[in-house]
Every structure is written in C-alpha cells, then in structure tokens.
Amino acid sequence: MQYIDRGLMPPPPPFQSKAAQAERNELLRHMRESSQRLSQTKPPSWQFHLAQEEILSALDRLFKGKCAFCESRAPLNARLFRPAEEAEPLAKSEFAHLYYAWLRTDWGNVYAVCSACAMAARNQFPVDRLDRGPLPTTAELEAFTNENYGLWRWPHRDRRQLLDPCKDRSFANHLSFSRSGDVQAFSRLGAQTIAVFNLDRPELVASRGTTFESHVQLLLSELERGIPPNVFDFPSLEYGGAWNLLLRRVLDRIGRRLDQSFRFRSDQIAIVIERIWSTPIGRLAIRDALQDVRGPVERATVPRPPARGEPRRLVGVHVKNFKALENLELTLPAPITQDASVGREAEASALLILGENAAGKSSILEAVALALTDDRTRSSVARSPISFILDPTLMGSEGLGSPGTASVRLNFEDGSELTLAISGHFAELGATDNLPPVFAYGAFRQYASRSPKKPPKGHIVTLFKSDSLLANPEEWLLGLPDDQFAMVVRALQRILIIEGDFEVVKRDVDNRRCLIITKFGSGPEERLISTPLKVVSSGFRSVLAMVCDVLAGLIALQPRSERKSFGEMEAVLLIDEVEAHLHPRWKMQIMAALRRVLPKATIIATTHDPLCLRGMHDQEVAVFNRTLKAEAAEADDLPVFVEPVLSLPNVENLTVEQLLTSDFFSMFSTDSPAAELNLAKLGDLIAREANGERLTDSEQITLTSLRREVADALPLGSSEVQRLVEEAVFTYIKRRRTLRSSQLETLKAETREFIVKALESY
Structure with a gap:
C-alpha cells in the first residue's frame, strides 16, 4: 500500500451528470424526513452507477492499474471505500443503515479495488466510535448537492480504523x-x-x-x-x-x-x-x-x-430412505449477485419445490432441518428417530422390510460434508462446526396473543408439530432497543404488503401494541391511518410471525460488538407451503421479498400455488413426482418412488396459465377441476370408443370438444391426419402421469415426431 494523491485527478464528468445530480437531490429530500421515518426507511435506490468507462479509466490512471489495498495488477472495479449503506459493524444508532449514503456520489470515496479485496471487505468499515459520528448536516448536504461537482469537502467524523491510501502518507x-x-x-x-x-x-x-x-x-x-x-x-x-x-x-x-x-x-x-x-x-x-x-x-x-468462522453455505442435499424419499439428490442454485448498473439486487440462493400431496416436499425440509440443528433441538421435536426411516408399505410394497437406517448428507460450498445417520438414534458425521443457523416452518404459522412461558428450543418445531405456535412478534417488537427496532422495521417493510403509503411503525408502549401508520391521499386530502397489528389478516399474521422469529434468532446470534445487517447474515430458511393464507398479490412477491431481505441466506420452500413462482429464476424450481419403477427394476426395489424433475422451462418466461399447464404442476387445463378430470380420462375415452363401447353424453361432448380443437389446428379435410394426431395426443395424456421425468421427455419427443410425420404425409 502506498500514498495516492487524489488531487492529481479531478472528478470525471459522470460525477456532474444528471444521474449523479438526481441521486443527490433524492438523498437530500430523504434526509429531510422526520427522524422516525428516516430511521425506518432505506435510502433512495441508486440512480448513479460507478461501472462507467470514464470512471474506470480515471481510476486506472489514478491507481496505476493496481488495487488500492493489495496492489495486485488484477482486473479492477470501482468500489466505495466507505460503504453506501449499512457499514459494519453496524452503528449503535437508529440510523445505522444511512452510513455512508451521502458519499455514494463522492469521487473521493471511489477506489480501484480487485475482486478478492472487495469480496473480503464486503460492507466492513471499522471505526473507533460506536455511533460512527454524527450524520452530515442539512447545510452540508445542500452545499454538496448544489455544487454538483462530486467532491465531499467536509471532514469525516467517524475515526476510521483502516489505513487509507488516499489520506495516509x-x-x-x-x-x-x-x-x-x-x-x-x-x-x-x-x-x-x-x-x-x-x-x-x-x-x-x-x-x-x-x-x-x-x-x-x-x-x-x-x-x-x-x-x-x-x-x-x-x-x-x-x-x-x-x-x-x-x-x-x-x-x-x-x-x-x-x-x-x-x-x-x-x-x-x-x-x-x-x-x-x-x-x-x-x-x-x-x-x-x-x-x-x-x-x-x-x-x-x-x-x-x-x-470468526463464517457459516458454511449449503449447496447440496442427498437423502436416502428418509420417510417417502428413497434416494433423492438436489443441487441448490447459486445466489443472485448484485449488479447496480442494471438495478439488480442481491438475492438469496433459493429452491422452490412443487408437487402433489404426499410427494415428499415436506420430507426434504425436515431432513435438512434435522441435519443442521443440534441434539437438544432434535429431541424437542418429540419424535422417535425410527419414525423418519422409510416404510416400504407406504410406497406400495408389502413384502419388503424396513431398510433400518436413513441418512441425510449436506454438501457445503467449501467442499465439506455433514451426514446425519438415522437408526435408533441420530449420529452426526463430518463437518459439525460453523454450520449455518436453520429456521424451519410448517404450513401453520400463527401466534397466540401471549408468547409461551417456555418457548420451544430452536426455530424448527412448527415444521414437525403443526399445533405449535410461534412467539408473539408484537411483544418482541415492543421490547427491542431503538436501533434494533428500526432495523427490524426496515426489513419488515420490504416483506409485508401494506395498503397505502407506508410511513412508520409506532410503538404504543402504554397500550402494549404496535401501530402501522400509512398515508392515504395527498395534499389537503392526505390522511394518516393507524392499524394495530392485532387486527391484521391471518396471512399478514402468518408472515409477520415467521419473519420476526427469523430476525429475532439472527439478532440473538450476533455479538453486539460485531453486529451485521440482515443483508450480511447467513442462514438456512425452510418454509412449507409458503403461500399459506396469503393474498394473491402477496403470493407473487413473497419469495422475491424474502430473498432480497436475506440475500446471504439459503431458502428452500414448497408450494402448490403458481403465483409463488414469481420471484424465482431459471433452474430454481423443482417438481417432486411419485413415479412407478420400470418393469425391469430389481425385485427388492420399491414399486413407487419420488423423483425430482429438474429440467423445466424457464419460469421467468411463463404466464400463470402456462405455469399451470406445464410440467411444474402437471395440469392440462386451467378451466376447472372438472375439465382437468375430463382431460385426464381422454386416453381411456378414445380407447373405449375404438373398442366399440358406448360413451355417455358428457363423455362424447368432452371427446368431441378436443377433436374440434385438434381439427382447428390442422389443414382442412385431413381426416386421416386428424385421427393420427388425436391418437398421439390421447396416448400422451393417458401415459404422462405415470412416467418418470426421463421417460416423459422420451414420450414428448416420440409424440412430436409422430405428429410431424402425420403432417408431412398430408
């Protein structure tokens, strides 16, 4: 490290651009808000981006093509020395998230940094003051904004505990x-x-x-x-x-x-x-x-x-003989990295699992939860280890005995593994240190008016006991210190859907309640509405209870001297039926909201609702199917097994109608359950008609309707082609539900080929 004289390089033109000026104006307006609102809301989103050619070129000249800190000649990025927000350790202040938003457009705060140093530093900026010093005054912010030059001219009052190559000589x-x-x-x-x-x-x-x-x-x-x-x-x-x-x-x-x-x-x-x-x-x-x-x-x-040992990041799960899962392996998608230049936020690694009832969706969540938790919490689920071992009779086999053992193997990004062996007891093998904290929730996620006197150990009990209640989040919120309360509200604001414009959450300590303050209307018509948490919908209560349970657990794990923001906390979050009790608009946002509030987490959730796929990206969805074993399977194999279907269309490109009728949900129509049932029977109808059986009027109507659809899509007068296409479609409909994914792909290819040949022969 050596001294760099920044006086030799004035701010490049982008720092005087409309985007830079707009961002300074937005921040100035934000910093003029009331202290309560300022503490509970995030700074305005970025409009000015550092990854511009003029900025990168200026940094390359200023720092001589080397990283400001390690001096490597590696590919360099523009990085803020003082982070844009939530600098760590978090300030002991309600305004911890604001450090150092006012320096986002300060050329003096932009350094050339290699990816290795940037990845190591993250949002860290240690200082010698717990509160990081006072926020800038309104006069300073106004002068910085009005000058529109891109240089912050006032001294920093945080007493940094890092060497600064642009200050230290x-x-x-x-x-x-x-x-x-x-x-x-x-x-x-x-x-x-x-x-x-x-x-x-x-x-x-x-x-x-x-x-x-x-x-x-x-x-x-x-x-x-x-x-x-x-x-x-x-x-x-x-x-x-x-x-x-x-x-x-x-x-x-x-x-x-x-x-x-x-x-x-x-x-x-x-x-x-x-x-x-x-x-x-x-x-x-x-x-x-x-x-x-x-x-x-x-x-x-x-x-x-x-x-401090960073928690290991979960990247894979392999279960054997665990409940309905005979042998199933999943690879978890990589997290989504932030790219401010295109407005993309960081998002947690996430996998959303679909499937019919009893297809093993909840079982995979239970397997991961048991493997990651400790012995004391495992015992609190009050279930014998043997109850988690596969029962062949439930998978269609009367002659096979119990395998006697089950296992759950977790793979981590650093190459380590943890195996939970299950027999008459639980036994852990492999990496048992630096495991990520686990939070797991069943489909019933509600809380009582009062928290239980003896809360359950750990945060996984509701996944195993549907009658368990979560702690009352309102009581917890009322007892938080001001700085933590503000941090929690900022997170909740991004997850909870609130009608009207969110203002603040107020604590009414005298009446032991929290009030959500929202703004309706504008100008003379503007009204502030107070809504007690006690009267919100069941869906709101469900999400509030779960999220507060997660946030409370994460806060409890953080040393006060090294507190991180929620955006930097690692965890594994397991949610069964994530859509439970939610309004359709909320279903479409819940996964994206959770992923953005906890971008360092790993989230595995299950759902029956296609709306929840909004917020997922390509290769982040799996379907669990109960499938018949091939006829050539070994005699001691189970006749039925659960198979994950992973080769699925890009969910981002599908409409809700397409989602329902795709392999994600194995439906053929979205008209009604009756139409779905009729379509499932079509293969039988055509076979019965071919055998000379008499169809009922409703069956004949169903068959005629589909024939009309096929005929409309074919050249006029091609009755033989129509018959061949009908036959291919009906055969496909009849067989698709009983096939495993690899066989289904073969069936699709065969059907397409058959139809193409029929059309070519016309």
Whole structure:
C-alpha cells in the first residue's frame, strides 16, 4: 500500500451528470424526513452507477492499474471505500443503515479495488466510535448537492480504523513485509486493514513473495553490473508499496550490521542502497540483510483481529430412505449477485419445490432441518428417530422390510460434508462446526396473543408439530432497543404488503401494541391511518410471525460488538407451503421479498400455488413426482418412488396459465377441476370408443370438444391426419402421469415426431 494523491485527478464528468445530480437531490429530500421515518426507511435506490468507462479509466490512471489495498495488477472495479449503506459493524444508532449514503456520489470515496479485496471487505468499515459520528448536516448536504461537482469537502467524523491510501502518507509505522510475501502489522490500523481486506490470503502472499524474489535478483544483478537498478519505481511496480516497505526493513538491518542510522525519503532509497553497495563491507551487509528479511520482523507486532468462522453455505442435499424419499439428490442454485448498473439486487440462493400431496416436499425440509440443528433441538421435536426411516408399505410394497437406517448428507460450498445417520438414534458425521443457523416452518404459522412461558428450543418445531405456535412478534417488537427496532422495521417493510403509503411503525408502549401508520391521499386530502397489528389478516399474521422469529434468532446470534445487517447474515430458511393464507398479490412477491431481505441466506420452500413462482429464476424450481419403477427394476426395489424433475422451462418466461399447464404442476387445463378430470380420462375415452363401447353424453361432448380443437389446428379435410394426431395426443395424456421425468421427455419427443410425420404425409 502506498500514498495516492487524489488531487492529481479531478472528478470525471459522470460525477456532474444528471444521474449523479438526481441521486443527490433524492438523498437530500430523504434526509429531510422526520427522524422516525428516516430511521425506518432505506435510502433512495441508486440512480448513479460507478461501472462507467470514464470512471474506470480515471481510476486506472489514478491507481496505476493496481488495487488500492493489495496492489495486485488484477482486473479492477470501482468500489466505495466507505460503504453506501449499512457499514459494519453496524452503528449503535437508529440510523445505522444511512452510513455512508451521502458519499455514494463522492469521487473521493471511489477506489480501484480487485475482486478478492472487495469480496473480503464486503460492507466492513471499522471505526473507533460506536455511533460512527454524527450524520452530515442539512447545510452540508445542500452545499454538496448544489455544487454538483462530486467532491465531499467536509471532514469525516467517524475515526476510521483502516489505513487509507488516499489520506495516509506513510505506512512504515503500520505494516511490515517479509521477503516471502508475508505481512505483519505494527499498529491497530494496520492489523484491521490486513483483516478487512484479507491482505494475508495465501494466494496473495505467494504472489507477493514471487514478485519480491524477482525484484531481489534483478536488484543484485544490476548492482553487480554497475547498472542503475530498475526496481525503484514504486508507484508503477506491482506491490510497489509493499516492496518499498521491505527495502526499508532491509536498510534497517543493514544499519544494525554497520552500526549506522539511515534517514531517507522513499525517492532516496535507490541512492542509499547504491552508496552502501560501493564498499565491500556494504555489499556483504546488503546480501546478509536480504537473507535476514526472509522471515517475520523482529520487533513487536499487533496481531490481526481473529477471523470468526463464517457459516458454511449449503449447496447440496442427498437423502436416502428418509420417510417417502428413497434416494433423492438436489443441487441448490447459486445466489443472485448484485449488479447496480442494471438495478439488480442481491438475492438469496433459493429452491422452490412443487408437487402433489404426499410427494415428499415436506420430507426434504425436515431432513435438512434435522441435519443442521443440534441434539437438544432434535429431541424437542418429540419424535422417535425410527419414525423418519422409510416404510416400504407406504410406497406400495408389502413384502419388503424396513431398510433400518436413513441418512441425510449436506454438501457445503467449501467442499465439506455433514451426514446425519438415522437408526435408533441420530449420529452426526463430518463437518459439525460453523454450520449455518436453520429456521424451519410448517404450513401453520400463527401466534397466540401471549408468547409461551417456555418457548420451544430452536426455530424448527412448527415444521414437525403443526399445533405449535410461534412467539408473539408484537411483544418482541415492543421490547427491542431503538436501533434494533428500526432495523427490524426496515426489513419488515420490504416483506409485508401494506395498503397505502407506508410511513412508520409506532410503538404504543402504554397500550402494549404496535401501530402501522400509512398515508392515504395527498395534499389537503392526505390522511394518516393507524392499524394495530392485532387486527391484521391471518396471512399478514402468518408472515409477520415467521419473519420476526427469523430476525429475532439472527439478532440473538450476533455479538453486539460485531453486529451485521440482515443483508450480511447467513442462514438456512425452510418454509412449507409458503403461500399459506396469503393474498394473491402477496403470493407473487413473497419469495422475491424474502430473498432480497436475506440475500446471504439459503431458502428452500414448497408450494402448490403458481403465483409463488414469481420471484424465482431459471433452474430454481423443482417438481417432486411419485413415479412407478420400470418393469425391469430389481425385485427388492420399491414399486413407487419420488423423483425430482429438474429440467423445466424457464419460469421467468411463463404466464400463470402456462405455469399451470406445464410440467411444474402437471395440469392440462386451467378451466376447472372438472375439465382437468375430463382431460385426464381422454386416453381411456378414445380407447373405449375404438373398442366399440358406448360413451355417455358428457363423455362424447368432452371427446368431441378436443377433436374440434385438434381439427382447428390442422389443414382442412385431413381426416386421416386428424385421427393420427388425436391418437398421439390421447396416448400422451393417458401415459404422462405415470412416467418418470426421463421417460416423459422420451414420450414428448416420440409424440412430436409422430405428429410431424402425420403432417408431412398430408
């Protein structure tokens, strides 16, 4: 790391653009809101984007094509030094989410950063004040907005605990490097900087070490040949700042050997080394000093803050002989990454599972919940382990005995695995540390007027016990500190659908209730309406109870000194029948809302409702089908098994009508249950008619109706073609429900081919 003079590069033109000015104006209006509303609402969405060619080009010139923090010559991105919102650790303030929204359009806050440093830093910006200092005044915001230049001209009052390459001119009192590439800290700022940007990551240390070794060999070679050394252009060299600090350490070792003290500026290092090399004893001292600095520095250092084990991210599930699931494997989709340039928010990894009743949808949720939870919580579900082992008689087999054991294997992103073996007891094998917290909910998610005196252990009981009630969220909300209450309301506001324009949630402590304040109308007609939580709909209560249970659990897991925003908290969220009790408009938004409020979570949910697929993306939906085994299956195989169908159309491109009639729901019509039943019988109708059986009037009408649809789609007069197409359609309808997914694809292909040949013969 080395000093960068930002005064050499004025703000690029995009910082004076209409988008930048519009964002400053929007933020100014937002910051003028009442303190209560300001604490409970997010800053305006981004209109100004950093990934513009002029900005990236200016950063490349300013930072000499290197990362501001690790100095790698890797692909660089424009990154805000002080995060745009919810800087961590979260401020002990109702306004924690606002730090540092006013610097989003400040050129002085935009740095060139490699993806590895950006990924390590996330939203971290440690400071020496729990409240991060006062928010900017209205006068400062107005002046910044009116100038429309893109430079914040007022001092930061947060007392940062990171080194800033654009403010700090010397790093010798903060960092030290060894010839092998290792880095150590002499100060708290240095230690925090190493930790936040992960400047001691193995691949970076190795790359630095290789570069240092190359510089050392070139330095010695050119000194021996009497050529002016070519390794002192620190601003341009990869790891130039670190190399400068390593040479300072070399000169310190030389001084000790020669009993001399060298005083020099960075631009004088070459002169000092050449002067020392000019004497035989100096040459020997340089060679010895270069050996001395292979290891760590001799003086006292400040250790980097200990890294807390990040929860492992769940990426796969494999269950064997668990309830109705004989052998089923799922791979979880990757999370959706944020892309501010196209207005895309980060979203949690999510899988939505569809299927008929008794197809094993709830079973997969139970399997994951049991594997991730602890022994004490498992015992609280009050069910014998044996009850989770597959019963062959329930899958159509009378002669097979119980397999005796079941297993649930979870795969994590880091390559580790956790297996829960189930027999007469539960046994965990593999990775049992740093597991993500798990929250699991059954289809019945309600709460009583009073929370139970002894709340259930863990957050999975309602998935296993449908009569269990969740804690009363209103009581919990009333007891929260102001800063946590504001944070929770900001999350709830994005999930709960509220009629009218949301204003605030007020706590009426005297009457032990919370009121949702909404605004209806505008101007003279404007009215504020107060709605007690006690009178909201059952769907509202269901979502409120579940979400508050999750948020309460996440808050309880966070050390006060290291509090994260909900957007940075990892968890696994399992929801059975996510659509339960919800209004259609809410069904279409619930998955997207949960994913955006908890983007670091992994969500697995089940549904019967196609509206819930709004909010899912391609390859994020699976269908569980109960399917007959092939005739050639082994004698000891179950005749019926649950099969996941994963090769499905892109759900983002389908209408609700198409969703219902696609393989997602295995329906052939959306007209009515009666029409669905008639269509399912069509294969039998055509067969019976061909065999000379007499059809009833209603059956004849159904058959005639479909024949008319087929005829309308075919060339006039092609009665033989019509008959062939009818036969293909009816055969397909009759067989599709009993086939597994691979067989269904074959049937589709055969049907298409048959129809094409019939049309070609016309």
